[in-house]
Amino acid sequence: MGDFNAKVATEKVDDIVGKHGLGIRNERGEKLIEWCQTNNIIVGNTWFQQPPRRKWTWKSPGDENRNQIDYMMISKRYRNALLLAKTYPSTDCYSDHVPVVGKFKLKLKKNSKPFTNIKFDLAILKTNQTIREKYQISVQNKFEALGDAQEVEQQWENFKSAIMEAATEVIPKVKRKAKQKWMTEEILNLMEERRCAKGNKENMRKYTKKCKKNAICQKRTGSMRNVKR
Structure with a gap:
């Protein structure tokens, strides 16, 4: 940055300059x-x-x-x-x-992006002819729009991009399934609404409270059923 010829001296200044300097400030x-x-x-x-x-x-x-x-x-x-x-x-x-x-001694925080694995309902391509034809046309149009590439790697990237974009637009996603017996569709919907409400503390708190309340009720109901059996 150049030679400042600056002397900060021994007089402490807030949390900027300490008291262990040298000389007289200029x-x-x-x-x-x-x-x-x-x-x-x-x-x-x-x-x-x-x-x-x-x-x-x-x-x-x-x-x-x-x-x-x-x-x-x-x-x-x-x-x-x-x-x-x-x-x-x-x-x-x-x-x-x-x-x-x-x-x-540096300890830097690693900001890792969460991996989101999108699952498409690919079985619908075998049963629904309308969606299958629509998907084929969408892939072809997107691939042609990307233009011709000379390199093999670029061709593959273009093809992969066309497939993923067309799938996102045309093929429906697989619905989330409950892993626990007490998990209901209502709780799953509340969890999805809570996820969308990120950034709004008040709404997050509201949906979290509802999720916990419904989950506790469902767990208790399931336990009582098992006892009766």
């Missing part, structure tokens, strides 16, 4: 702090207590002053990931600046 340091506040970024190497030789990053000509003008900055979101930050003045890195080295 005007460029104030601008850097403002930029960090705007972008929710912390100055990492000011939060770890180190001896002065592990803080300075640049030595002025004539070896008169040692300054801290290079920083390891990180988003507030990952503040706890930064375990340590310090300089290594004895490093031979072909620069008049001293490298700032940090120790990190």
Whole structure:
């Protein structure tokens, strides 16, 4: 990002700058702090207590002053990931600046999309001639609309896409079956309505309550029947 020549010093600023900096704050340091506040970024190497030789990053000509003008900055979101930050003045890195080295421990959340396996009622293609002919025409039209592809892989992708799109439009889906004996069509419908109500806490709460109430009633009814038998 360029050489700011910014000194943030030892004065703590909210949760942006710690008290373990070095030197006296200058005007460029104030601008850097403002930029960090705007972008929710912390100055990492000011939060770890180190001896002065592990803080300075640049030595002025004539070896008169040692300054801290290079920083390891990180988003507030990952503040706890930064375990340590310090300089290594004895490093031979072909620069008049001293490298700032940090120790990190990141644990990133894996956002996996739920796999939805759509089941189509394929048996209807054998019994219902109207749907079968409609499906065949739909596949042919969609495949021709995708155009000719020279590569085999692309041809397969086009063909697969045409089949899936036509099936989604023409072939009805297999109805959800109850896995438990006490599961009724009414409960399944309530579960579907609850799924559609995601994002609305009030409706979600209402349908969840209804689902639980109906499920408990059905379980109790089933238990009483078994006892009578």
